[in-house]
Amino acid sequence: xxxxxxxxxxxxxxxxxxxxxxxxxxxxWVIPPTFDYAWGFEDDVYAKVLVNKKRGLIDxxxxxxxxxxxxxxxxxxxxxxxxxxxxxxxxxxxxxxxWIIKPIYDQCVTIFDEFDYAQAYLNGKCGFxxxxxxxxxxxxxxxxxxxxxxxxxxxxxxxxxxxxxxxxNWLVEPNYNRLWSFDEQDYSLVELKGLKRGYINRKGExxxxxxxxxxxxxxxxxxxxxxxxxxxxxxxxxxxxxxxPQFTYLDNFDEKDYTRAQINDKxxxxxxxxxxxxxPQFTxxxxxxxxxxxxxxxxxxxxxxxxxxxxxxxxxxxxxxGWFDEQGYTRASINGKAGFxxxxxFWVVPPIYTKVSSxxxxxxxxxxxxSETGLIDRxxxxxxxxxxxxILK
Numbered sequence: 323x324x325x326x327x328x329x330x331x332x333x334x335x336x337x338x339x340x341x342x343x344x345x346x347x348x349x350x351w352v353i354p355p356t357f358d359y360a361w362g363f364e365d366d367v368y369a370k371v372l373v374n375k376k377r378g379l380i381d382x383x384x385x386x387x388x389x390x391x392x393x394x395x396x397x398x399x400x401x402x403x404x405x406x407x408x409x410x411x412x413x414x415x416x417x418x419x420x421w422i423i424k425p426i427y428d429q430c431v432t433i434f435d436e437f438d439y440a441q442a443y444l445n446g447k448c449g450f451x452x453x454x455x456x457x458x459x460x461x462x463x464x465x466x467x468x469x470x471x472x473x474x475x476x477x478x479x480x481x482x483x484x485x486x487x488x489x490x491n492w493l494v495e496p497n498y499n500r501l502w503s504f505d506e507q508d509y510s511l512v513e514l515k516g517l518k519r520g521y522i523n524r525k526g527e528x529x530x531x532x533x534x535x536x537x538x539x540x541x542x543x544x545x546x547x548x549x550x551x552x553x554x555x556x557x558x559x560x561x562x563x564x565x566x567p568q569f570t571y572l573d574n575f576d577e578k579d580y581t582r583a584q585i586n587d588k589x590x591x592x593x594x595x596x597x598x599x600x601x602p603q604f605t606x607x608x609x610x611x612x613x614x615x616x617x618x619x620x621x622x623x624x625x626x627x628x629x630x631x632x633x634x635x636x637x638x639x640x641x642x643x644g645w646f647d648e649q650g651y652t653r654a655s656i657n658g659k660a661g662f663x664x665x666x667x668f669w670v671v672p673p674i675y676t677k678v679s680s681x682x683x684x685x686x687x688x689x690x691x692x693s694e695t696g697l698i699d700r701x702x703x704x705x706x707x708x709x710x711x712x713i714l715k
Contacts (some may be wrong), residue, residue, distance in 0.1 A: 377395045398417055401453075404416075407425070412442070422453070427451075449466070465478040466478070483499070511539060530559075538574070545558065550567050588602035589607045590602035590603060590607075606618070624637055624640070639656050642655075647681055653679075
């Protein structure tokens with residue numbers, strides 16, 4: 323099996339004060355373990371590392387790109403700005419580590435957008451600065467979000483939310499306890515002080531009155547999941563019930579118009595007419611995957627059903643840990659041991675491990691037994707023995 327050439331974070335395993343470095347797939351040190359902590363490489367260009375409680379950036383050869391003098395450091399944008407924390411304050415540095423914007427801010431939340439706005443906090447309040455560090459919108463807000471395509475930004479002032487423009491003026495007054503971004507049809511979900519939810523337009527006018535205890539975003543067919551009193555259903559963009567609130571809980575519809583629904587402590591699937599496509603008979607179920615398998619629990623055992631509600635893998639497993647991966651493997655356990663099954667329900671890696679992780683992109687999975695930890699391939703063969711206990715990522 324071919325090995326990829328990505329470097330992975332690893333930790334020495336021979337003493338308590340172990341250091342971090344980077345290894346290849348043969349568990350050979352490429353960058354020696356000299357760091358107090360390390361994060362993975364970003365775009366195979368640089369990795370953040372920790373030395374003496376300070377952060378810097380190294381390249382693939384382990385050479386310093388940015389010396390470890392910062393309390394925190396984040397990646398560079400397309401113009402070579404990185405926001406960093408130094409002595410408790412935030413600013414921006416260049417790719418050479420020079421200050422572009424001095425560290426005078428309590429926090430810098432984001433990189434710059436296409437109009438060169440970045441969020442910054444000063445004295446507990448938030449505003450927007452430009453690439454010279456000057457305030458475009460002064461820090462008078464409790465919180466801010468970035469601007470959308472129509473130049474509306476969510477803003478919180480005196481604990482209430484509204485929308486401002488790029489001059490910092492209110493487009494929608496701050497009258498809401500919570501507020502979500504506008505969708506493609508310019509509906510913004512809001513919550514009032516009494517925790518009731520509805521939708522407003524870009525003028526702040528009610529499109530759907532705030533009468534719902536819970537309300538979610540609209541799907542591509544303009545159904546929104548909603549709760550009123552103790553019942554869940556779906557409404558349309560006029561606020562009318564298209565599926566009456568008769569369910570204990572339900573999910574959003576998938577691309578084939580099925581959604582999980584619960585009633586009387588049992589789970590099944592309904593269609594967009596609110597009719598049962600699969601009757602409620604399961605203790606628990608998950609959504610369908612791309613091959614139309616849904617993980618389902620019947621009494622205390624797990625298996626998989628199809629869209630007709632038929633068992634394609636009988637419920638014989640103590641647990642099944644999620645969907646199948648792209649090669650048709652999923653983790654499963656029985657009698658206290660874990661392994662991997664395929665879409666026919668056969669063991670492709672027998673259940674002999676105390677713990678297994680999903681297969682990574684390199685087709686190796688981290689596994690544990692009572693005595694060792696290491697990596698196996700998809701045939702269940704040990705690729706690297708227990709020295710791989712030092713692999714973290």
